[in-house]
Amino acid sequence: DVKVTQSSRYLVKRTGEKVFLECVQDMDHENMFWYRQDPGLGLRLIYFSYDVKMKEKGDIPEGYSVSREKKERFSLILESASTNQTSMYLCASSLSGAFYEQYFGPGTRLTVT
Amino acid sequence: AQKITQTQPGMFVQEKEAVTLDCTYDTSDQSYGLFWYKQPSSGEMIFLIYQGSYDEQNATEGRYSLNFQKARKSANLVISASQLGDSAMYFCAMRLNTGGFKTIFGAGTRLFVKA
Numbered sequence: 001d002v003k004v005t006q007s008s009r010y011l012v013k014r015t016g017e018k019v020f021l022e023c024v025q026d027m028d029h030e031n032m033f034w035y036r037q038d039p040g041l042g043l044r045l046i047y048f049s050y051d052v053k054m055k056e057k058g059d060i061p062e063g064y065s066v067s068r069e070k071k072e073r074f075s076l077i078l079e080s081a082s083t084n085q086t087s088m089y090l091c092a093s094s095l096s097g098a099f100y101e102q103y104f105g106p107g108t109r110l111t112v113t
Numbered sequence: 114a115q116k117i118t119q120t121q122p123g124m125f126v127q128e129k130e131a132v133t134l135d136c137t138y139d140t141s142d143q144s145y146g147l148f149w150y151k152q153p154s155s156g157e158m159i160f161l162i163y164q165g166s167y168d169e170q171n172a173t174e175g176r177y178s179l180n181f182q183k184a185r186k187s188a189n190l191v192i193s194a195s196q197l198g199d200s201a202m203y204f205c206a207m208r209l210n211t212g213g214f215k216t217i218f219g220a221g222t223r224l225f226v227k228a
Binding site for chain 2: 031033035040041042043044045048049050054056058059088090092094096097098099100101102103104106107
């Protein structure tokens with residue numbers, strides 16, 4: 001069974017703090033993704049990675065960075081959290097190719113106050 | 114630029130009836146995959162069905178079928194014989210076969226099944 005885990009289900013941080021969201025998958029997937037989910041906007045792609053140390057910007061990368069030092073782990077970093085980054089963050093992984101579905105983690109609800 | 118459009122924010126359907134959730138997409142790529150996911154109130158994302166851009170037949174998975182019209186760039190999800198447990202958010206997604214396999218989603222449609 002594919003497992004994608006995220007480091008926290010709920011997180012509360014203060015404006016200006018550096019925030020790390022971690023995602024780990026156990027199925028040797030090459031591709032990993034970070035999305036944020038907001039009501040009415042669906043899932044918006046922040047960053048994705050198709051291999052270790054490789055990353056690509058998604059549609060809304062501003063204010064975020066990522067790190068993928070190991071194949072199973074993909075970290076999302078908010079360098080200086082702001083209130084408009086309050087959201088649900090979803091991590092996903094998949095095999096390489098347009099034919100493969102993604103497997104999602106349970107999500108992290110981040111509140112920035 | 115690639116884009117997924119779901120124009121129905123909310124839909125109601127009577128139990129046991131069929132319902133169609135709309136999805137249109139935009140890409141200049143020739144090779145891509147189209148997916149539907151379900152997100153119940155519990156929050157987990159559940160993969161439902163997949164259609165490849167070169168597939169000539171519409172995909173089916175149990176009560177789910179994907180009405181793929183390539184020329185119109187539409188990939189509508191049809192749920193037959195709706196059940197109360199089908200009440201959820203439904204997301205359409207497109208996965209490109211180039212550029213790191215970027216995958217984008219639509220805004221979603223919330224389906225309410227009435228008893």
